[in-house]
Amino acid sequence: MDATALWQRYQDWLYYNEELGFYLDVSRVTFDDAFVAEMTPRFAKAFEAIDALEKGAIANPDENRMVGHYWLRDPDLAPNEDLRSEIVNTLRDIENFTQQIHTATITPPGEERFTDILSIGIGGSALGPEFVAEALGAVNPPLQINFIDNTDPAGIDKTLARLGDRLKTTLVLVISKSGGTPETRNGMLEVKAAYERRGLDFSKYAIATTGRGSKLDKVAQADNWLATFPMQDWVGGRTSELSSVGLLPAALQGIDIRAILAGAKQMDAATRIPDLKSNPAALMALAWYHAGNGKGEKDMVILPYKDSLLLFSRYLQQLIMESLGKETDLDGNKVFQGIAVYGNKGSTDQHAYVQQLREGVNNFFVTLIEVLTDREGSSTEIDPGVTAGDYLSGFLQGTRKALFENKRQSITITIPEVTPVIVGSLIALYERAVSLYAAVVNINAYHQPGVEAGKKAAASILNLQNMVVDVLSKTGGSLTLAEVADKVGRPDAIEDIYKIIRHLDANGRMVAIDGNAGNPGTMRVMAR
Numbered sequence: 001m002d003a004t005a006l007w008q009r010y011q012d013w014l015y016y017n018e019e020l021g022f023y024l025d026v027s028r029v030t031f032d033d034a035f036v037a038e039m040t041p042r043f044a045k046a047f048e049a050i051d052a053l054e055k056g057a058i059a060n061p062d063e064n065r066m067v068g069h070y071w072l073r074d075p076d077l078a079p080n081e082d083l084r085s086e087i088v089n090t091l092r093d094i095e096n097f098t099q100q101i102h103t104a105t106i107t108p109p110g111e112e113r114f115t116d117i118l119s120i121g122i123g124g125s126a127l128g129p130e131f132v133a134e135a136l137g138a139v140n141p142p143l144q145i146n147f148i149d150n151t152d153p154a155g156i157d158k159t160l161a162r163l164g165d166r167l168k169t170t171l172v173l174v175i176s177k178s179g180g181t182p183e184t185r186n187g188m189l190e191v192k193a194a195y196e197r198r199g200l201d202f203s204k205y206a207i208a209t210t211g212r213g214s215k216l217d218k219v220a221q222a223d224n225w226l227a228t229f230p231m232q233d234w235v236g237g238r239t240s241e242l243s244s245v246g247l248l249p250a251a252l253q254g255i256d257i258r259a260i261l262a263g264a265k266q267m268d269a270a271t272r273i274p275d276l277k278s279n280p281a282a283l284m285a286l287a288w289y290h291a292g293n294g295k296g297e298k299d300m301v302i303l304p305y306k307d308s309l310l311l312f313s314r315y316l317q318q319l320i321m322e323s324l325g326k327e328t329d330l331d332g333n334k335v336f337q338g339i340a341v342y343g344n345k346g347s348t349d350q351h352a353y354v355q356q357l358r359e360g361v362n363n364f365f366v367t368l369i370e371v372l373t374d375r376e377g378s379s380t381e382i383d384p385g386v387t388a389g390d391y392l393s394g395f396l397q398g399t400r401k402a403l404f405e406n407k408r409q410s411i412t413i414t415i416p417e418v419t420p421v422i423v424g425s426l427i428a429l430y431e432r433a434v435s436l437y438a439a440v441v442n443i444n445a446y447h448q449p450g451v452e453a454g455k456k457a458a459a460s461i462l463n464l465q466n467m468v469v470d471v472l473s474k475t476g477g478s479l480t481l482a483e484v485a486d487k488v489g490r491p492d493a494i495e496d497i498y499k500i501i502r503h504l505d506a507n508g509r510m511v512a513i514d515g516n517a518g519n520p521g522t523m524r525v526m527a528r
């Protein structure tokens with residue numbers, strides 16, 4: 001296609017939302033009219049499925065749940081008055097609570113005001129809050145946010161060390177929809193112990209965001225925590241950023257949560273239109289389908305040319321891969337669906353892996369995100385008539401062009417600025433695109449059965465660890481690995497046992513190794 005034809009294609013397919021100042025360009029994905037004609041009826045069905053979902057149908061059949069994240073930003077759409085008022089009241093409670101913290105009506109014991117937030121959560125209970133904090137957090141917010149999103153002891157120590165003495169003015173948000181996620185529970189217990197070591201009463205600093213009646217909810221009630229915010233069962237973890245999960249930390253940081261919700265609501269309205277060409281989420285899902293042949297054959301590389309959007313790809317990784325990565329479709333056929341997502345930011349990544357994108361294996365398509373406004377205020381001229389922002393813009397255009405010349409496809413999103421409204425709209429855009437894509441490829445986007453396998457396996461390793469320690473403590477001398485495995489009654493698990501012992505020994509806990517751990521056959525093991 002020559003330059004004139006490409007320019008025509010660009011204009012033919014350009015989506016523009018005037019209210020949001022949002023552009024979507026799918027012209028560099030090479031679908032043709034025949035493909036669009038073939039997909040149109042499939043999208044018509046997908047629009048119907050999403051419409052039913054928005055009206056409260058059980059869209060997650062396995063878990064027998066409604067899928068209601070769309071109601072969060074337009075409570076009037078909730079299927080009944082109870083749900084509507086729950087959304088409205090939660091928002092009101094978040095705002096009231098935030099105001100009490102900001103005005104120092106609620107204070108930490110013996111201190112003037114809260115200075116920091118420590119948010120403990122993982123997956124959907126961390127990625128959205130982390131993304132929004134990075135995208136919208138001010139340099140000097142009313143409360144500075146810190147995260148623990150893992151059960152890594154060294155990571156926890158680093159975060160606690162960074163807080164140092166400010167722990168006594170830190171509000172702890174423990175976020176877990178299920179209220180039983182081990183990493184989050186461990187983080188909470190570690191942090192609680194840190195408060196106790198300083199003689200501070202943890203419950204005066206702790207807030208739970210969780211499902212009603214969950215283990216976490218029970219702990220928060222029993223210990224009389226400072227506050228609890230509900231997380232509804234019809235909001236999935238990876239679509240929970242605009243529920244109390246994301247809104248509470250954002251509001252506490254002084255971010256305009258009403259504006260985030262308004263942006264999402266506007267994008268919801270735009271992506272509800274049941275017409276492929278005038279619906280940006282449908283256009284995006286169409287482009288994904290074409291690029292990956294409806295089977296995820298190409299990875300999605302997310303390249304925002306704006307530092308504050310650095311964590312968008314990580315956020316989208318869960319949203320897209322946990323939603324679309326499924327073994328079976330809704331009819332039970334093995335389909336092994338999914339789209340792999342990665343990326344950081346441009347132009348930084350041009351100096352890392354764009355070499356491979358341009359010349360190496362052609363197994364991806366790129367989504368470039370362009371932000372029109374460079375910065376607040378005016379810019380220094382780096383060269384005569386040229387600013388740093390001109391460079392950034394030039395790099396984006398150049399990369400898009402260079403990739404396309406080499407038959408690498410791309411989508412380009414253009415936004416005016418990174419504001420709460422726009423961030424809300426981006427979240428809503430991708431949520432809808434995922435819903436539509438899943439409907440088109442006939443999978444359940446709202447469950448995550450595969451995650452359970454890893455959790456169960458981890459639990460069984462911890463169980464095995466207890467058995468190993470027990471056997472060794474009852475044995476006087478040393479044993480070979482094979483003997484330990486025999487005594488535990490799990491000769492099949494000798495490799496797991498070896499790794500458990502190596503880990504405990506490295507931490508100087510309970511067991512010790514004699515011999516060379518690099519040559520497991522020669523090792524002898526004993527209780528410490």
Ligand SMILES: O=P(O)(O)OC[C@H]1O[C@H](O)[C@H](O)[C@@H](O)[C@@H]1O
Nearest residue numbers: 123124125176177178181237451
């Ligand atoms: O919010 P929680 O219940 O603690 O869940 C945190 C995460 O746990 C699991 O790994 C799920 O697969 C995720 O979808 C979820 O976001």
